Amino acid sequence: xxxxxxxxxxxxxxxxxxxxxxxxxxxxxxxxxxxxxxxxxxxxxxxxxxxxxxxxxxxxxxxxxxxxxxxxxxxxxxxxxxxxxxxxxxxxxxxxxxxxxxxxxxxxxxxxxxxxxxxxxxxxxxxxxxxxxxxxxxxxxxxxxxxxxxxxxxxxxxxxxxxxxxxxxxxxxxxxxxxxxxxxxxxxxxxxxxxxxxxxxxxxxxx
Numbered sequence: 566x567x568x569x570x571x572x573x574x575x576x577x578x579x580x581x582x583x584x585x586x587x588x589x590x591x592x593x594x595x596x597x598x599x600x601x602x603x604x605x606x607x608x609x610x611x612x613x614x615x616x617x618x619x620x621x622x623x624x625x626x627x628x629x630x631x632x633x634x635x636x637x638x639x640x641x642x643x644x645x646x647x648x649x650x651x652x653x654x655x656x657x658x659x660x661x662x663x664x665x666x667x668x669x670x671x672x673x674x675x676x677x678x679x680x681x682x683x684x685x686x687x688x689x690x691x692x693x694x695x696x697x698x699x700x701x702x703x704x705x706x707x708x709x710x711x712x713x714x715x716x717x718x719x720x721x722x723x724x725x726x727x728x729x730x731x732x733x734x735x736x737x738x739x740x741x742x743x744x745x746x747x748x749x750x751x752x753x754x755x756x757x758x759x760x761x762x763x764x765x766x767x768x769x770x771x772x
Contacts, residue, residue, distance in 0.1 A: 583630025584755035590623035591748030598741050614664055621657040621685055624748065625650040628692045634705045635696070642699035649692030656685030683728065686721050693718030710754040717747035 597616050600608050628650040635643040660681050663674055674681075693714045700711030724740040727733055 583627045584752050584758075586623045586627035586630065586752075587748050587755060588752030590620045590627060591745055591750075591752055593623070594620045594741075594748055595745045598738075598745055601741075602738070611664060611668060614660065617682075618657045618661050618664075621653055621660075621689065624689060625653040625657070625692070627751070628696055631696050631700070631706065635699045635703060638703040638705055639699035642695045642702065646692045646695035646699060649688045649690075649695060652688035653685050653692060656681055656688055660685065679728075683725050686725055690718040690721035690725070693721065706758060707754055710751055710758075713747050713750045713754065717744055717751070720744045720747065 593616055597613060597620070600613070628646060632643055632647055635646075663678065663681060666672055667674060697711045697714030697716075697718060700706045700714065701708055720740045720743045724737060724744070727736040727740065
């Protein structure tokens with residue numbers, strides 16, 4: 566018998582870290598939204614952007630934690646979702662480097678700033694949609710989680726379109742509020758996910 570069955574199984578570690586990452590990301594993002602609503606343009610831009618970098622990394626890690634449960638049942642969708650999460654982490658790190666350079670040198674990144682932020686959001690949207698579809702297809706996780714992820718991906722795409730095309734503050738705010746609720750909802754759903762039976766874990770290759 567595998568020692569991983571006797572000790573804490575790998576799938577459980579991934580699941581718990583995924584739920585925690587989504588919850589922390591949701592709480593932090595909610596604080597960002599509340600700060601913007603309450604303080605408006607007086608919110609320090611550097612603090613806001615650093616918080617967003619942290620949120621994006623947490624959410625990408627949360628998505629990556631879904632991979633073990635899905636890769637054996639929906640490999641292509643899971644690979645696409647994992648790619649989106651990986652690109653989002655790279656984008657967040659690029660944003661962090663850009664912030665450091667700007668704060669030290671006063672350099673104006675121009676359109677590059679928009680490209681990095683929107684590219685990171687697009688990668689997150691790809692991950693949300695792919696993982697959401699994989700969950701909905703396989704039911705390896707509660708379907709409510711898949712539905713929330715798909716909704717979150719749509720909200721991100723609407724936010725991107727609004728930023729590029731319409732620039733309506735009310736649309737941006739509504740999408741941000743909804744996305745924050747999605748993060749909290751996904752984290753909560755994953756925390757309450759029932760532990761699969763040993764036979765199911767062996768079938769999925771997670772035991």
